[in-house]
Amino acid sequence: MMAVKYELIKKSNECNARLGRLHTPHGIVETPIFMPVGTKATVKTMTPEELKEIGAQIILSNTYHLYLRPGHDLVEEAGGLHKFMNWDKPILTDSGGFQVFSLGDLRKITEEGVEFRSHLDGSKHFISPEKSIEIQNSLGADIIMAFDECPPYPSDRDYVKKSLERTTRWAKRCKDAHKNPETQALFGIVQGGMYKDLREQSAKEIIDLDFPGYAIGGLSVGEPKEIMYEVLDYTAPLLPEDKPRYLMGVGSPNYLFEGVIRGIDMFDCVLPTRIARNGTVLTSHGRLVVRNAEYARDFSPLDPECDCYACKNYTRAYIRHLFKANEILAARLATIHNLYFLLKLMENIRKAIKEDRLLEYREEFYKKYGYIK
Numbered sequence: 146m147m148a149v150k151y152e153l154i155k156k157s158n159e160c161n162a163r164l165g166r167l168h169t170p171h172g173i174v175e176t177p178i179f180m181p182v183g184t185k186a187t188v189k190t191m192t193p194e195e196l197k198e199i200g201a202q203i204i205l206s207n208t209y210h211l212y213l214r215p216g217h218d219l220v221e222e223a224g225g226l227h228k229f230m231n232w233d234k235p236i237l238t239d240s241g242g243f244q245v246f247s248l249g250d251l252r253k254i255t256e257e258g259v260e261f262r263s264h265l266d267g268s269k270h271f272i273s274p275e276k277s278i279e280i281q282n283s284l285g286a287d288i289i290m291a292f293d294e295c296p297p298y299p300s301d302r303d304y305v306k307k308s309l310e311r312t313t314r315w316a317k318r319c320k321d322a323h324k325n326p327e328t329q330a331l332f333g334i335v336q337g338g339m340y341k342d343l344r345e346q347s348a349k350e351i352i353d354l355d356f357p358g359y360a361i362g363g364l365s366v367g368e369p370k371e372i373m374y375e376v377l378d379y380t381a382p383l384l385p386e387d388k389p390r391y392l393m394g395v396g397s398p399n400y401l402f403e404g405v406i407r408g409i410d411m412f413d414c415v416l417p418t419r420i421a422r423n424g425t426v427l428t429s430h431g432r433l434v435v436r437n438a439e440y441a442r443d444f445s446p447l448d449p450e451c452d453c454y455a456c457k458n459y460t461r462a463y464i465r466h467l468f469k470a471n472e473i474l475a476a477r478l479a480t481i482h483n484l485y486f487l488l489k490l491m492e493n494i495r496k497a498i499k500e501d502r503l504l505e506y507r508e509e510f511y512k513k514y515g516y517i518k
């Protein structure tokens with residue numbers, strides 16, 4: 146029995162977008178989908194009931210963070226991540242490599258794995274592909290990711306080629322170390338930087354290992370958006386049509402549209418929750434920094450066109466006040482709104498694909514949001 150089965154429902158007749166369903170041990174996920182990030186076993190400020198209320202179907206968590214604290218053995222003892230955090234829908238965990246490179250004090254990358262110092266207490270640690278899979282097997286997520294290296298941007302060709310070839314060898318080791326393929330789907334990750342031939346090489350090598358789903362890594366790492374779109378143009382179509390395609394760590398509204406149009410099914414991003422806590426919200430007319438003085442006497446909702454709990458019950462003036470007073474409710478209301486905004490956007494994108502009017506919807510959204518004048 147496959148842990149995750151992708152069902153292709155409909156292909157768009159105007160671009161590479163598609164409607165699908167991801168069947169997992171903890172339920173079905175309608176794609177294309179935005180996945181809220183819950184790094185330390187919580188989507189910050191949200192209870193699982195509130196996440197369900199706003200339409201979250203699957204959430205993400207982080208091997209690196211949970212390994213360091215509270216420890217994957219403790220989570221396993223608690224009955225796994227679903228039980229530990231009281232979330233009974235699907236969960237995806239990243240493999241930890243990206244977080245080591247971006248968070249930990251990276252000491253050394255070798256064929257064996259990566260040695261790093263914890264960002265919490267400076268203690269020394271070592272994560273190998275096998276260790277990453279052991280941790281993810283203990284956490285028990287429905288979808289787990291291969292241990293990979295995400296090369297920094299920019300990186301020279303030679304470095305990217307050596308890195309992708311090691312990522313392929315690591316992917317094979319992950320597959321061999323994975324204990325529960327029938328209940329946890331291991332996705333491979335394609336690298337190759339911004340080089341067309343290296344992306345083709347990585348895609349071929351990773352697909353040859355045969356995974357139930359594939360991620361495109363190494364994008365949205367500081368490159369201009371036009372380069373990201375170009376890499377997606379030639380990389381996404383290389384991935385098998387009957388498997389889910391996940392673009393890692395990408396999530397502003399334009400990137401969601403451009404990724405879906407190029408055939409991506411799954412997205413995640415810390416953006417909506419992170420900027421919410423700093424007082425920035427996403428609205429149909431672009432971003433709005435609600436803590437700014439101009440909203441002190443603005444008694445309208447964050448977004449008049451939004452029907453989320455925050456927009457139905459509170460005003461910009463009130464939420465600005467909460468931010469200025471450093472009240473915890475400020476972050477909660479802004480987070481509820483931002484997550485709802487992106488989840489609702491993906492629901493509208495799925496509807497537009499179904500009705501063969503995705504490109505028209507993109508145009509309409511971009512004009513209102515302010516992406517195009």
Ligand SMILES: NCc1cc(CSc2ccccc2)c2nc(N)[nH]c(=O)c2c1
Pocket residue numbers: 182184205206207237238239240241242243290293294295334361362363364365366393394395413
């Ligand atoms: N967009 C940059 C990015 C982000 C993440 C993190 S996605 C994530 C974050 C938190 C929880 C789950 C997934 C990545 N993860 C891996 N393994 N490889 C990448 O190339 C990569 C690139």
Ligand SMILES: [Zn+2]
Pocket residue numbers: 447448451452453454455456457481482485
């Ligand atoms: Zn709202």
